Amino acid sequence: MDQVQETIAKQVKENPILLYMKGSPQQPQCGFSMRAAQALAGCGKEFAYVDVLQDEAIRQGIKEFGNWPTIPQLYLNGELVGGCDIIMEMYESGDLQKMVDQAAEGANS
Numbered sequence: 001m002d003q004v005q006e007t008i009a010k011q012v013k014e015n016p017i018l019l020y021m022k023g024s025p026q027q028p029q030c031g032f033s034m035r036a037a038q039a040l041a042g043c044g045k046e047f048a049y050v051d052v053l054q055d056e057a058i059r060q061g062i063k064e065f066g067n068w069p070t071i072p073q074l075y076l077n078g079e080l081v082g083g084c085d086i087i088m089e090m091y092e093s094g095d096l097q098k099m100v101d102q103a104a105e106g107a108n109s
Helices: 003-014 031-042 056-065 084-093 095-108
Strands: 017-021 048-051 073-076 079-082
Touching (some): 003 056, 017 031, 017 095, 031 084, 031 095
Parallel strands (some): 017 048
Antiparallel strands (some): 017 073, 073 079
8 A cells, every 4th residue: 555545544444433525614616515514513523634736646546445525525434424415405305414423432532
């Protein structure tokens, strides 16, 4: 495993709620990242994020890591949840709230 993949694996392992996005939750650099961050923020739990625009190796590497072609990507407890469409569907159905709550509880136990 190369260094980029190791870095990503470490980030995913150390952050129970982790969003790979373009920009930051306060200043998203694309609409999909903005919607994903807003949905996560709407769940009321702290979450970590990685701005893929700051590191081209991470930006490409995360696509390989989760075998998912687009950004944003949400990881909960080390598992890839999906991208913007999946995040929004889960937010609207209430499933995202449940999963985020579980990930946050796991982090605090």
